[in-house]
Amino acid sequence: MDVNLIFRIAGIGILISVLNMVLKQAGKEEQAQMLTLAGVVVVLLMVIQLIARLFSDVRAVFQL
Amino acid sequence: MEIVRLAGIGLIAAVLALLLRAERPELAIQVSIAAGALLLLLTVGRLVEVLELLLSLVRRAGLDLFYLNTVLKIIGVGYLVGFAAQICRDAGERAVAEKLELAGKVAIMALALPILLAVVDAVTRILP
Numbered sequence: 150m151d152v153n154l155i156f157r158i159a160g161i162g163i164l165i166s167v168l169n170m171v172l173k174q175a176g177k178e179e180q181a182q183m184l185t186l187a188g189v190v191v192v193l194l195m196v197i198q199l200i201a202r203l204f205s206d207v208r209a210v211f212q213l
Numbered sequence: 214m215e216i217v218r219l220a221g222i223g224l225i226a227a228v229l230a231l232l233l234r235a236e237r238p239e240l241a242i243q244v245s246i247a248a249g250a251l252l253l254l255l256t257v258g259r260l261v262e263v264l265e266l267l268l269s270l271v272r273r274a275g276l277d278l279f280y281l282n283t284v285l286k287i288i289g290v291g292y293l294v295g296f297a298a299q300i301c302r303d304a305g306e307r308a309v310a311e312k313l314e315l316a317g318k319v320a321i322m323a324l325a326l327p328i329l330l331a332v333v334d335a336v337t338r339i340l341p
Contacts, residue, residue, distance in 0.1 A: 159229035162240035192243045199250045206257050211289025
């Protein structure tokens with residue numbers, strides 16, 4: 150079920166690397182920078198949901 | 214089998230992180246964080262069964278539940294702090310990881326103090 154998340158993150162990473170190369174070739178350095186930032190934020194949003202689930206599960210199990 | 218799935222997730226995440234490391238190190242870290250969180254999430258489900266068994270043993274022995282709860286809390290702190298500290302170390306932030314582990318040790322010490330007090334109480338009751 151959740152393995153898809155890992156594939157999605159890796160896919161976003163590969164996509165961003167390719168787009169970054171294209172933008173750099175076209176001489177749009179600042180857009181490439183913004184693209185990197187946007188990719189990190191999108192992936193972070195996905196990862197944070199997973200971590201929040203892990204933390205709430207651990208808190209429930211260990212009664213923290 | 215569950216363990217085969219876990220091993221597969223670990224291997225896939227390792228390969229994908231390796232693929233991304235050269236080009237996008239920040240996303241490689243995210244892949245390893247996601248894989249770590251996923252593996253721990255799937256492990257917690259199995260851990261619940263073990264803890265249920267432990268709880269029933271404690272009930273049968275008539276022990277105070279407070280002690281088991283304290284031990285559980287300490288294990289939980291170790292679990293979370295270990296997870297976060299290893300991510301920090303993976304990201305190359307060794308100093309942050311050290312501080313986090315120090316914080317975890319202090320938290321565990323604070324949780325363990327009531328048990329230490331109980332031991333001291335028991336000893337003073339035995340001594341005249």
